[in-house]
Structure formats: C-alpha cells, structure tokens
Amino acid sequence: MTATRYDRRMYAVMNDRRAAAAYATMTRRRLLVGAHVALTVTGVGAWIGTVFGPGLGQAVVVVVVMFPWILLTGLLNGSTCGLLELRGRMLDERQLVERDRVRALAHRITLWLLVAAVFGAGAYGLLADAPLRAAVTPVLIGVLAAHWMMPLWVAGLRVRDDLGDDES
Template sequence: MTRSTITTGTTTGTATATRYDRRMYALMNRREAAALYATAARRRAVVGAHVLMTLASIAVWLLMVLDADALWPAFVLLALVLPWCVATGAINAATRGLLELRGRMLDERQLAERDRVRALAHRITTGILLIAAAVMGAVTWFADVRFEGLAFAALFSALVIHWVMPLWVAGIRAEDDEPDLYGDPVAE
C-alpha cells in the first residue's frame, strides 16, 4: 500500500490508496464512451436497455432451468452478456464509479450520494417484493393457484433485481458532467 494524495470530485484528501484503488478510479473516470451517457435522456436509455437485458437474461436462464434439453436459451444468454456488460460499464462510467469504488476513494458528497442511492434502491426493491408477494398471495387465495414450483425462480429474480437496482437508480440519478476546469482528477 502506498500513501498518496487523491483528488476526487471537488475536494482533495489524503487517503491510503492501493494500486487497485487508483486503477479502478482511473477506469471509472475514463471519458472515451462519454457520448453514451452525456445527457439525461441517453442515461435513461442505457438504464432502460440494461433493465430489459437483465429481465431477458433472467427469463432465458429460467427457461434453461425449466427445459434442460433446449440449447437455444444458452446461445441467447451468451448473446446478451456482452451488451449487458457494455451497458453496465456505461452506467458505472456515468456515475464515475459511485457504487464500485471503495469509500476511501470518494469524497463526502459522493459518499452521501451513494447512501441516498442505496436507500432509494432498497425502498424500490422492497416495494417490488411487497407487490409481488401481495399478487402471489391474492392469486393463491382467490384462484387457488400453487406457486411451490416457482419459488426458486421468484427468489432468484428478486436477488438479481435487488443486486442491480442500486446501479439503475444511480444511473437515473446521475447528473450531466460539468466542464473539466482543473485537469485530470487522479494524482499519479
């Protein structure tokens, strides 16, 4: 570990930053693909595409589990991986690594924003799970449909949505970049 001065956001602080921390910070702050997320509309489009690809991946994976003999879902899943990763990278770049960087690499404003994003994502996920439980309960109660066979699929879907919801919320909440007036924020 080395001791270095790190500039993040608008403040400069002294922190213990490893080579991994500096590399991730540099990676999350690259601007080559900035055209993908330069405006709020483009960020919403990338997040929307990411949501659709995530839901499609869940559906295809569940088809693979339910019909182990079918080979086509595996190819569809493989085809979804690359664009899903590109969209994930674009969202992470738009948020400048808000959720991926360690806390010591973020300033106070970024730490507070990360806490707000996680709290909002938690509330959204809780609402989705509440609605899903209520719908499944109502269908079971009134229509006498049993969901025992789908319990794993429902839990897996909930886990995936819980996992990526903070990324989606951060991508939607990200603001447009301000012009770079002070140069490269990473002290080498």
C-alpha cells in the first residue's frame, strides 16, 4: 500500500532532528524517560485524587503537569523516530522487528505490574480492613496509564545512540 499524505507528514514530524540534542545520548534518554514516568505518575495520581477525592484542587496539578508531559512525549517519540506512532507501511523491516520487541517487552513488564497491583490491592483490603472496591478503581486507572505508556518508555530506553559522522 502506498503512503498517504498523512503518513508522509507524520514521518517528517517523527524524524525531525531539530531537537535531537535533547535525546542524543543514552543518559539523556534515560533522564527523559524518568521525567516522563514521574510526570505520568504525578498527573495520573492527581487526576485520581480529583475524581475520587474531595474538592478539585488536584485538577490544577493535572493542568500544570500536562504541558511538560506532552513536550516529553514528543521528545521520546522523536528519539524513536516514531517507532510506535507511524503506520507499519512507513517503517522498514528492522523497525518493524524492533517495534514488535518493544511491545513484547512492555507487555511482559505490564503483566508483572498487574500481578503486583492485584496483590497490592488485596493486601490493602486485608490490612486496612476496607472493602476491596475502595482500592480497585484507582489501582486499575494507574495500571491502565502504565500499560498505555510502557511501550514508549521501553522504546525510549532501547534506542541506540546515533553514530557520529566521524564514527564508522
């Protein structure tokens, strides 16, 4: 199938190297992923607090966290050259294999996160002598957010450094 105008535009956006200095090294990408994880946890936690807690004070945190979270998401997508965002027809065979590896690893990590969440919610129900349903919904929302973001985080950590012009 041939590439559409949308495919070509997204390919150009995802392969725009103007911000490459921000994710040029493994250390920088690890910092980006760590900051993205922290902002995701903060934003999702604040959103859960807004929905399930008293008042709307946490909504301000969600709004404040949103802009840097979007910026870091774009940087991580740029660091992977759109590995997870581009359609398969825009990726070469190596990229398709890498995307499958990233998704498989993210799936395994999320599986263990789900196992931990089940045990954590069960322990909360036993230790706090509270109904389990009090912990289940917020925990499920947190795990859903992690499931959604895990492939991007894994891809960001797996990207190799670009070789410079002087390195062959």
